[in-house]
Amino acid sequence: MCLKPMGEAAEDQFAEGSDNFMKKACLAGWLCGFWLLLALWPTGVSAVEGPSAESRHVAKAGAMPFNPRYLYPSSAEQFSMDWLTLPEERIMALTFDDGPDERDLAIASLLDRQDIPAAFFYIGNKIKAMPHIVKEMSATRHELGYHSYRHQQLSWLSAKSLTADFRQGKEVFGQLGLSFTWFRPPYGDFNRRVVQEAKDQGMETILWTIDSRDWAGVPAQVMARNVIRRFHPGAVILFHSTHANTLRALPEILQAAVRERYRFVSLAEWRRTVQMAACRVQGRGCPPAPVEVVTPVTPSVPEEGKLVPVSASVPIEGRVMPASAVPLLPSTVIRFMPDG
Numbered sequence: 001m002c003l004k005p006m007g008e009a010a011e012d013q014f015a016e017g018s019d020n021f022m023k024k025a026c027l028a029g030w031l032c033g034f035w036l037l038l039a040l041w042p043t044g045v046s047a048v049e050g051p052s053a054e055s056r057h058v059a060k061a062g063a064m065p066f067n068p069r070y071l072y073p074s075s076a077e078q079f080s081m082d083w084l085t086l087p088e089e090r091i092m093a094l095t096f097d098d099g100p101d102e103r104d105l106a107i108a109s110l111l112d113r114q115d116i117p118a119a120f121f122y123i124g125n126k127i128k129a130m131p132h133i134v135k136e137m138s139a140t141r142h143e144l145g146y147h148s149y150r151h152q153q154l155s156w157l158s159a160k161s162l163t164a165d166f167r168q169g170k171e172v173f174g175q176l177g178l179s180f181t182w183f184r185p186p187y188g189d190f191n192r193r194v195v196q197e198a199k200d201q202g203m204e205t206i207l208w209t210i211d212s213r214d215w216a217g218v219p220a221q222v223m224a225r226n227v228i229r230r231f232h233p234g235a236v237i238l239f240h241s242t243h244a245n246t247l248r249a250l251p252e253i254l255q256a257a258v259r260e261r262y263r264f265v266s267l268a269e270w271r272r273t274v275q276m277a278a279c280r281v282q283g284r285g286c287p288p289a290p291v292e293v294v295t296p297v298t299p300s301v302p303e304e305g306k307l308v309p310v311s312a313s314v315p316i317e318g319r320v321m322p323a324s325a326v327p328l329l330p331s332t333v334i335r336f337m338p339d340g
């Protein structure tokens, strides 16, 4: 209320004090309103550090049932588990976050013995601190993805800070002659801006469908049991190479997968399979699937006096395409579910 009090009470000292108080309160109110108006005035520039007004999602660790739309948010298609329904698509992908870590090498060695690929998501400032691990891992068959520079909740960052984070990560990784294809937001926290920024920087955003909960310090046997009973076609399983129990739980998980006729694939193959399944389920015209085969061709290219076979790419009907030949699904539009 900002009207002068009515009646003769103004002569009363108390009333006079009250009047002064009201004047000050009114002034303060107007000032507050003015600043509030300025703060809310649409400027078109978002420089505020904090949770954005956009839909923000946290793929809560172990949250069930899992919303499949959280799995591959940079896909323009609404991801559906129905895409993965055929027996030959009993594929799963293993992913390990928070490296580089000394344990990556032990995990890679265990997987290599069984010819199993995996993806390791690396934190920028740890890449800088442990380039030797990254170099060793890059020489293996495993994929290396980005996991932010400082392991922050990226949806809280301003547009400027977000871009800076990706650039820093790419730079430190690029110094080792490497580049990222995949991105996983720390804590599964992402919004439209985060996914778009990753895409602008050349990365697809991938989350997970099964959380091993290794981060919670669960014993190896419990971890293995929890993961195994959640196996499903198309699963992307989340681990952290920074926990000792992860490595201990892996042999039992790998054995169970073989027993249940699952096959572990790289994220590249996972994406190809998902896209082909999507195309089939949605009844779109699926592209022919060439596969790269190595065929000795004569005459060969002479090199230091020797004959060297030349590889050739030959399309073969009904086979999986090599990654480079797979057209990505259109991804200019990203749709999100409301918060919840």
Ligand SMILES: [Zn+2]
Residues within 6 Å of the ligand: 097, 098, 147, 151, 186, 187
């Ligand atoms: Zn992480």
